[in-house]
Amino acid sequence: MIEIRNLTRLYAGMPVVDDVSLTVERGQLLVLVGTSGSGKTTLLRMINRLVEPSSGRVLIEGVDTATLPAHLLRRRIGYAIQGHGLFPHRTVAQNIATVPRLLGWPRARIAARVEELLDLFQMDPAAFRDRMPHQLSGGQAQRVGVARALAARPDLLLMDEPFGALDPLIRAKAQADLKDIQRRLGTTLILVTHDMAEAVALGDRIAVMDHGKLLQDDRPARILTDPATPFVADLIGTADRALRLLSLIPVGAIAVPGEAEGAPIAPGATLRDALAECLWSGRSALPVEGGGVVTLDALRAQARHP
Amino acid sequence: MARLQPPAVLFALIGLAGLALPLVQFKPNRIVPGEGVGLLALPQGLAITGAVAVVLIAACAPRWPAALRLAVAAAGLAGVILSLGAAAAHLVPPGNALARVAPASGFWLLLLAFGLMGTDAVNRLKPGLALRWQMLAGALALAAAILVSGALDGVSVMREYASRRDLFGREAQAHLALAFGSLGLALIVGIPAGIAIFQAPRLRGPVLGVLNILQTIPSLALFGIMIPVLGWVAATVPGAARAGVSGIGVFPALVALFLYSLLPVVSNTLAGLSGVPAATRDAAIGLGMTRAQVLAQVLVPLALPVLLAAVRIVLVQNIGLAVIAGLIGGGGFGTFVFQGLNQTAMDLVLLGALPTIALALVAGIALDLLVQGARRVPA
Numbered sequence: 001m002i003e004i005r006n007l008t009r010l011y012a013g014m015p016v017v018d019d020v021s022l023t024v025e026r027g028q029l030l031v032l033v034g035t036s037g038s039g040k041t042t043l044l045r046m047i048n049r050l051v052e053p054s055s056g057r058v059l060i061e062g063v064d065t066a067t068l069p070a071h072l073l074r075r076r077i078g079y080a081i082q083g084h085g086l087f088p089h090r091t092v093a094q095n096i097a098t099v100p101r102l103l104g105w106p107r108a109r110i111a112a113r114v115e116e117l118l119d120l121f122q123m124d125p126a127a128f129r130d131r132m133p134h135q136l137s138g139g140q141a142q143r144v145g146v147a148r149a150l151a152a153r154p155d156l157l158l159m160d161e162p163f164g165a166l167d168p169l170i171r172a173k174a175q176a177d178l179k180d181i182q183r184r185l186g187t188t189l190i191l192v193t194h195d196m197a198e199a200v201a202l203g204d205r206i207a208v209m210d211h212g213k214l215l216q217d218d219r220p221a222r223i224l225t226d227p228a229t230p231f232v233a234d235l236i237g238t239a240d241r242a243l244r245l246l247s248l249i250p251v252g253a254i255a256v257p258g259e260a261e262g263a264p265i266a267p268g269a270t271l272r273d274a275l276a277e278c279l280w281s282g283r284s285a286l287p288v289e290g291g292g293v294v295t296l297d298a299l300r301a302q303a304r305h306p
Numbered sequence: 307m308a309r310l311q312p313p314a315v316l317f318a319l320i321g322l323a324g325l326a327l328p329l330v331q332f333k334p335n336r337i338v339p340g341e342g343v344g345l346l347a348l349p350q351g352l353a354i355t356g357a358v359a360v361v362l363i364a365a366c367a368p369r370w371p372a373a374l375r376l377a378v379a380a381a382g383l384a385g386v387i388l389s390l391g392a393a394a395a396h397l398v399p400p401g402n403a404l405a406r407v408a409p410a411s412g413f414w415l416l417l418l419a420f421g422l423m424g425t426d427a428v429n430r431l432k433p434g435l436a437l438r439w440q441m442l443a444g445a446l447a448l449a450a451a452i453l454v455s456g457a458l459d460g461v462s463v464m465r466e467y468a469s470r471r472d473l474f475g476r477e478a479q480a481h482l483a484l485a486f487g488s489l490g491l492a493l494i495v496g497i498p499a500g501i502a503i504f505q506a507p508r509l510r511g512p513v514l515g516v517l518n519i520l521q522t523i524p525s526l527a528l529f530g531i532m533i534p535v536l537g538w539v540a541a542t543v544p545g546a547a548r549a550g551v552s553g554i555g556v557f558p559a560l561v562a563l564f565l566y567s568l569l570p571v572v573s574n575t576l577a578g579l580s581g582v583p584a585a586t587r588d589a590a591i592g593l594g595m596t597r598a599q600v601l602a603q604v605l606v607p608l609a610l611p612v613l614l615a616a617v618r619i620v621l622v623q624n625i626g627l628a629v630i631a632g633l634i635g636g637g638g639f640g641t642f643v644f645q646g647l648n649q650t651a652m653d654l655v656l657l658g659a660l661p662t663i664a665l666a667l668v669a670g671i672a673l674d675l676l677v678q679g680a681r682r683v684p685a
Contacts, residue, residue: 075593
C-alpha cells in the first residue's frame with residue numbers, strides 16, 4: 001500500500017504539487033491525469049525521490065521513503081518513461097538486467113529472468129536478447145523498457161507517459177498488454193498520462209490533477225458520470241462520454257436470458273463494442289457466446305446519465 | 307570535358323606541372339643554393355616522364371574503377387620516391403661527401419598529385435574499418451621498406467640523417483614523449499574537469515573562459531612568458547628545481563603543450579556528456595544507479611566517441627606544436643628545424659619537418675579510425 005501524505009513541492013516559492021494526499025491499494029492501477037504543468041509528473045517523481053518533496057511524506061507498506069537511501073529505494077520501484085530511455089550502448093538483455101545486476105543477482109538467475117520477461121512480452125529471446133536498442137521498433141523498445149522496469153520484481157511500478165511515443169494502433173495493443181501483465185503479476189502501478197481515454201481504458205482509479213492540486217480521485221465510471229469540478233468535466237469532454245462509459249462494462253455483466261439472431265459476441269467484449277455491432281448489423285439484440293442476449297435497450301439504459 | 311573526371315583532371319594538371327619542373331636540386335655542398343635537374347636529364351628520363359604523363363592523362367577517363375586508381379596512386383608514390391633516390395645516386399659523383407641532392411618543386415608536386423589521387427580513390431572505395439587499418443599498415447610497411455632498403459641513402463635529407471643517427475633517435479623519443487606526455491596529462495586533468503563542470507553548470511562559464519584565453523595565446527609567446535615565470539619558480543620555490551621545474555628545456559615545453567590541450571579535452575568531455583539523451587540519464591537514475599554508476603556505466607561510455615575526437619585533435623595539434631619546443635631546448639624534431647634555420651641548411655630543416663608531418667598524418671588517420679570504431683557500437 002502506498003500512502004501519499006500532504007505532499008508539496010515548491011519551485012522558486014511556487015507550489016508545483018500542492019498538498020496532495022492519496023492512497024493506492026496493493027495491486028491497484030492508479031492513473032494520474034492532467035494537462036502539462038499540472039504537477040502529475042512531479043508527483044510521480046517524488047514517489048521514487050527523483051524529486052525531493054518540499055514537505056509531506058510518502059509511505060510504502062508503512063515505511064517512510066525518506067528514511068531509505070534514494071538509490072536503494074529506486075531499485076525496489078520499477079520505473080519506465082516516455083521514449084523508453086533504453087541504454088543505447090547495451091543489448092536488450094543487458095538493458096533488462098540493469099536492476100538485477102545492481103542488486104548483485106547471480107548470473108544464471110539474471111539470464112533466466114531476462115528469458116522469462118522476453119517471453120512475457122511476446123519477444124523471442126533468441127531473436128531479441130542480443131539486439132541493440134536502435135534495432136528495435138518503437139513498440140518493441142517500449143516493451144523492453146517496461147520489462148527492464150519489472151526485472152527485479154518490484155511491488156510498485158511507476159510509468160511516465162509510457163505510450164506517448166507510440167502510434168495509435170500499437171498503443172491500444174500495448175495498453176491492453178500492460179493491463180493484462182499488471183493483473184497477472186499483481187503489481188501496484190501508478191501511471192501518468194495527459195490522455196483521458198488512456199486513463200479510462202487502464203485505470204482502476206483515476207486521479208485528476210490541475211495546477212498542482214488533486215481535483216478528484218475515483219473509479220473511472222464515477223469520474224465520467226460525476227465530475228467533481230468543471231475542469232474535470234472539460235478534461236473528459238462531453239462529446240463521447242456515453243461511449244466511454246459503455247467501454248468500461250463487459251457484455252457479460254448485463255446479459256439476460258433469451259435468443260437473438262446473427263453472430264454472437266464474446267462476454268468479455270465491452271458494451272461499446274456491442275453497441276457498434278448492433279448499429280453496424282442493424283440488429284436490436286445480439287446473442288452472447290455461452291448463452292443469453294444483450295439488447296439495444298439495455299445498452300441505452302447503461303449509457304444514459306444516471 | 308563533361309565525360310572526364312574533374313578531380314582526376316586536377317591531379318593530372320598538378321602532376322604534369324610537376325613533370326615540367328625540376329625533380330631535384332643539385333648542390334655542390336649543403337649550404338649553397340643549387341641548380342634544378344629535371345627528370346628528363348636522368349637515365350631513362352624520357353621513358354619515365356612519358357609513362358607518368360600517359361598514366362596521369364589516362365586516369366582522367368571516367369571508366370577507371372577506384373581500386374585501379376588506388377593501385378596507380380600507390381605505384382606512383384613509390385615510383386616518385388624511388389626516382390628521387392635514383393637521381394641522387396646518379397648525380398653525386400662517387401666519393402664526393404659534400405655534394406647534395408635535395409627534392410625540388412617537381413618532386414613535391416608529383417607527390418601531391420599521386421597523394422591526392424590515392425586519397426580520392428580511398429574515399430570512392432569506401433572501404434570497411436578493417437580494410438582501412440590494413441591499408442594504413444600497408445602504407446607504413448611500404449614506407450619503412452623503402453627507407454630501410456637504402457634506395458634513398460643518397461638523398462640530402464638521408465645524408466643529414468646518416469650523420470645524426472643517434473641524435474635522431476633521441477629527438478624522436480623526446481618528440482613523442484612531449485606529444486603523448488602532454489596528451490596524457492591533459493586527459494588526467496581535463497576529463498575530471500569536464501565531468502566537474504558538467505555536474506556544476508555554474509562553473510562552466512569561468513572554466514571554459516580561462517581555457518579559451520589560454521588557447522588564443524600564440525605558441526611562441528606562451529613559451530616566451532614561461533621562461534621568466536618558471537625560471538623564477540625554479541629559483542625561489544624550494545625543491546622546485548630538483549623536481550624538474552625550469553625556465554627552459556622539457557618542463558616549460560610540456561607545460562605549454564598541456565595548457566593548449568586542456569580546452570579541447572575539457573570542452574569535448576562536456577559536449578560528450580551533454581549529448582547523452584536526457585531520457586537515458588533519467589532512466590539510469592530512476593532505476594537506482596548511484597551517481598558514480600551513472601557516470602561510469604552510462605555517461606562516459608556514451609561520450610566516448612566525442613572524447614576520442616578530442617584525443618585526435620590534441621595529439622595531431624601537439625605533434626605539430628612540439629616542434630616549437632626545439633626553440634627552448636625542449637628537444638624533439640624542432641631541434642633539427644631550428645638548427646637548420648640557423649645554418650640555412652634546408653636539408654636539416656626537412657629532417658625535422660618531414661617526420662613531424664608523417665607522425666601527425668599517421669596519428670590523425672589512426673585516431674579517425676578509432677573514433678569510427680567507437681561510434682559503431684552505440685547507434
